[in-house]
Amino acid sequence: MNTRLRKMEAGEVDALVLALCGLERLDLSGHATEILPRELMLPAVGQGALAVECRTADEVVRQLVQPLHDPISAACVAAERAMLAALDGSCRTPVAGFAEIERNRLTIQGLLLNEDGSKEIRGRRQGGIDAAAQLGAELGKELRSVAGPDFGLG
Numbered sequence: 755m756n757t758r759l760r761k762m763e764a765g766e767v768d769a770l771v772l773a774l775c776g777l778e779r780l781d782l783s784g785h786a787t788e789i790l791p792r793e794l795m796l797p798a799v800g801q802g803a804l805a806v807e808c809r810t811a812d813e814v815v816r817q818l819v820q821p822l823h824d825p826i827s828a829a830c831v832a833a834e835r836a837m838l839a840a841l842d843g844s845c846r847t848p849v850a851g852f853a854e855i856e857r858n859r860l861t862i863q864g865l866l867l868n869e870d871g872s873k874e875i876r877g878r879r880q881g882g883i884d885a886a887a888q889l890g891a892e893l894g895k896e897l898r899s900v901a902g903p904d905f906g907l908g
Contacts, residue, residue: 759785775802796850796865799834799843803827826855829883833862833890840894841866853890860886866897868905875900 759782762770771790777783806822808815830853843849848867853860860883866875877900879893 773802792852792863796852796863799838799849799851800831803831826883829860829886830854830862833860833886833893836887836890837862837864837894837897838890840891841898851890851893853886855883858883860889862886862890862893864893864897866901866905873905875905 758767758770758772761767772786774783774786774789777786806819808819810816833853834851837851838847838849841847841849848869848871850865850867851862853862855861859880861878861880864877867873875897877893877897879889879896881889
């Protein structure tokens with residue numbers, strides 16, 4: 755991160771977009787000049803989510819990691835990933851998504867861009883937490899439908 759900040763300070767780049775949590779972790783949050791609102795830039799699907807993976811049959815490890823499981827985060831990530839799957843997206847697809855839960859209602863926002871970023875399609879779905887993946891899949895299908903075959907999804 756310091757290398758990127760040095761390039762910015764030296765004028766080698768015009769702008770730099772970094773995660774605020776990364777700057778905070780390194781005690782460099784004073785370098786942030788603007789926090790981009792979600793209306794301007796949604797994050798990548800699953801951005802900031804952490805996962806711990808273990809063997810299904812390893813009950814000892816499963817018991818150890820169980821307290822780390824956050825059902826709210828899991829529902830949000832499930833919605834975001836379902837949206838991405840419905841779009842047949844990958845790490846090379848210009849898709850963004852953000853799910854959050856407030857008052858036991860999940861809201862997912864999605865953003866689909868064409869390859870050069872000149873066109874965008876946004877969508878939003880709300881519903882119960884228990885329908886997280888379904889809401890994400892529905893939003894992905896809606897975005898894909900609105901985009902049509904000529905949008906450049908690949």
